[in-house]
Amino acid sequence: MTYVIGLDYGTDSVRALLVKAENGEIVATSVFTYPRWEKGLFCDPAKNQFRQHPLDHLEGLENTIAEVVRESGIAKSQIKGICVDTTGSSPMAVDQNGESLAFSEGFQENPNAMMVLWKDHTAIKEAAEITELSRTWGGEDFTKYSGGIYSSEWFWSKILSIHRKDKGVANATFSWMEHCDYITGVLTGIDPVNLKRSRCAAGHKALWHQDWDGLPPESFLSQLDSSLAGLRKNLFAKSYASNEVAGKISKHWALKLGLSEDTLVAVGTIDAHAGAVGAGIVEHSLVKVIGTSTCDILVAATDEIGKNLIKGICGQVDGSVLPGCTGLEAGQAGFGDVLAWFSKLLLTPSIQLIQSTDFLDTHTKENLIQEMKDGMLINLSEEASKLSMEDCKLVSLDWINGRRSPDVDESLEGAVMGLNMGTSSAHIFRSLVESLCFGSKCIIDRFEEEGLRIDEVIAIGGVANKSHLVMQTMADVLGRTIKITASTQTPALGAAMYAAVAAGVFENMEMAIKAMGAGFCQVYIPNLALKKDYQEKYQQYRLLGEVSHEFKHRNN
Numbered sequence: 001m002t003y004v005i006g007l008d009y010g011t012d013s014v015r016a017l018l019v020k021a022e023n024g025e026i027v028a029t030s031v032f033t034y035p036r037w038e039k040g041l042f043c044d045p046a047k048n049q050f051r052q053h054p055l056d057h058l059e060g061l062e063n064t065i066a067e068v069v070r071e072s073g074i075a076k077s078q079i080k081g082i083c084v085d086t087t088g089s090s091p092m093a094v095d096q097n098g099e100s101l102a103f104s105e106g107f108q109e110n111p112n113a114m115m116v117l118w119k120d121h122t123a124i125k126e127a128a129e130i131t132e133l134s135r136t137w138g139g140e141d142f143t144k145y146s147g148g149i150y151s152s153e154w155f156w157s158k159i160l161s162i163h164r165k166d167k168g169v170a171n172a173t174f175s176w177m178e179h180c181d182y183i184t185g186v187l188t189g190i191d192p193v194n195l196k197r198s199r200c201a202a203g204h205k206a207l208w209h210q211d212w213d214g215l216p217p218e219s220f221l222s223q224l225d226s227s228l229a230g231l232r233k234n235l236f237a238k239s240y241a242s243n244e245v246a247g248k249i250s251k252h253w254a255l256k257l258g259l260s261e262d263t264l265v266a267v268g269t270i271d272a273h274a275g276a277v278g279a280g281i282v283e284h285s286l287v288k289v290i291g292t293s294t295c296d297i298l299v300a301a302t303d304e305i306g307k308n309l310i311k312g313i314c315g316q317v318d319g320s321v322l323p324g325c326t327g328l329e330a331g332q333a334g335f336g337d338v339l340a341w342f343s344k345l346l347l348t349p350s351i352q353l354i355q356s357t358d359f360l361d362t363h364t365k366e367n368l369i370q371e372m373k374d375g376m377l378i379n380l381s382e383e384a385s386k387l388s389m390e391d392c393k394l395v396s397l398d399w400i401n402g403r404r405s406p407d408v409d410e411s412l413e414g415a416v417m418g419l420n421m422g423t424s425s426a427h428i429f430r431s432l433v434e435s436l437c438f439g440s441k442c443i444i445d446r447f448e449e450e451g452l453r454i455d456e457v458i459a460i461g462g463v464a465n466k467s468h469l470v471m472q473t474m475a476d477v478l479g480r481t482i483k484i485t486a487s488t489q490t491p492a493l494g495a496a497m498y499a500a501v502a503a504g505v506f507e508n509m510e511m512a513i514k515a516m517g518a519g520f521c522q523v524y525i526p527n528l529a530l531k532k533d534y535q536e537k538y539q540q541y542r543l544l545g546e547v548s549h550e551f552k553h554r555n556n
């Protein structure tokens with residue numbers, strides 16, 4: 001028997017899955033929540049600054065993999081491969097050895113030396129500059145395969161912003177690495193220049209394309225800012241799909257994790273793309289990864305897409321999901337996060353009141369607060385489910401964390417329209433859920449307007465697995481059947497599939513998906529009786545979007 005490991009770094013935690021390669025059976029799992037991130041260290045939500053200390057990730061690496069290896073009791077010689085997926089674009093400044101700058105003297109407490117998480121929106125201005133220069137500099141428009149607008153969530157915006165505001169970090173940085181490349185580099189011990197970097201991250205986030213021989217040229221980057229001059233040579237020229245081997249695990253990490261020194265490490269990838277593979281993506285299926293945010297992944301034959309440029313999405317990249325196919329990504333910058341925000345809004349004053357009361361002892365207070373935290377989303381969902389279409393007159397905008405797709409604009413904000421004295425928390429919650437589903441419909445509409453066919457919709461992720469209300473509303477709003485994957489660890493399973501192909505267990509990804517896929521556990525069928533009402537409300541949502549866009553940009 002052969003075993004492989006998929007390691008999935010999410011926003012809050014990392015999980016390892018030890019899988020029997022021949023049939024995808026899960027033998028052991030382990031989850032590690034990032035301790036520093038959990039405490040909110042190095043972040044400033046009011047400024048949209050979200051940083052993670054690499055120690056959270058390295059402790060997670062050690063804890064999860066060592067645990068699955070130990071718990072499974074599998075002989076280390078049978079564990080043939082590992083593949084790492086992470087959030088993205090989540091880049092980090094590194095030294096010549098690929099070590100994070102956050103481990104260097106003088107930078108240990110500096111958030112700019114840490115990983116800049118995907119949802120950090122501190123580089124909106126820089127993103128706009130990159131788009132502008134790309135369109136006007138007289139050469140290639142490097143954003144053309146990235147939907148035509150560069151995002152503040154991506155590689156170059158974040159680098160440019162930090163190089164400008166923190167000269168100390170800029171001067172001490174040798175290279176920048178996406179999180180999935182950093183962890184792959186740590187595991188293999190390969191330095192940043194020689195490491196096989198992820199095609200998925202390079203193409204969707206860093207403007208890498210074979211048409212211009214890789215990253216944008218030095219002339220463009222130094223025109224953007226002199227602080228970027230000379231960086232390109234320390235980055236990468238080529239990029240690789242995740243069914244390829246990056247290298248063998250280093251002696252140091254093999255020993256630490258209880259693995260054989262022959263274990264192969266595949267090229268890293270981004271979580272949503274690994275999730276699409278884990279969900280069994282085929283040409284023309286749309287996999288919606290619905291968690292904190294959403295990523296909508298579609299694949300189509302590269303020959304079929306040809307030179308067609310899809311406007312307003314997060315990139316079209318040959319081989320970012322499956323070799324031989326173009327992977328297309330779109331998404332919503334906040335999804336579960338929007339519902340979590342509303343839940344927190346309701347919880348915060350109640351928790352403060354409980355904490356300040358003299359009538360309860362500390363233990364009772366803690367239990368009560370925990371119960372409220374655990375139950376709030378469930379209660380809101382139950383109450384919102386009881387409302388009829390007649391009861392739901394509010395129209396909301398889901399752009400609380402900005403708009404990712406279509407047509408990225410992170411400066412946009414959320415809205416709730418139609419409040420009156422009878423509005424309850426359930427009404428607002430239901431309206432937020434509807435707005436999130438309308439946001440999803442905008443993405444599907446854009447793909448179709450741009451000539452892409454969508455034959456089926458598959459959903460994975462925390463919200464897809466946990467919220468009946470959200471998923472039924474989504475099916476009703478989209479007017480499409482939605483299949484939910486049986487695996488609750490789909491990105492890690494997808495990473496394990498890449499590892500199995502890289503380690504030579506299967507010849508290609510199609511064979512790995514067929515053998516290792518977990519199938520579906522639930523299907524949401526649209527209620528056609530609601531079609532007309534939702535079509536009307538969708539038009540109201542679009543109108544509110546236009547008004548809000550106008551309001552924001554006129555007042556800026």
Ligand SMILES: Nc1ncnc2c1ncn2[C@@H]1O[C@H](COP(=O)(O)OP(=O)(O)O)[C@@H](O)[C@H]1O
Pocket residue numbers: 010011012290291292293335336337338339340377378381461462463466467470
């Ligand atoms: N019952 C629920 N209804 C709606 N959303 C939920 C529910 N439970 C959890 N969520 C949301 O799920 C999101 C986490 O999704 P998950 O896929 O587990 O994480 P990640 O996106 O970080 O990988 C959170 O934003 C949370 O608000």
Ligand SMILES: O=C(CO)[C@@H](O)[C@@H](O)COP(=O)(O)O
Pocket residue numbers: 009010011086087088089118270271272289290291292293294295329461
């Ligand atoms: O943006 C991407 C991928 O491009 C994701 O990594 C990002 O949305 C994070 O997703 P999760 O919160 O891990 O579901």
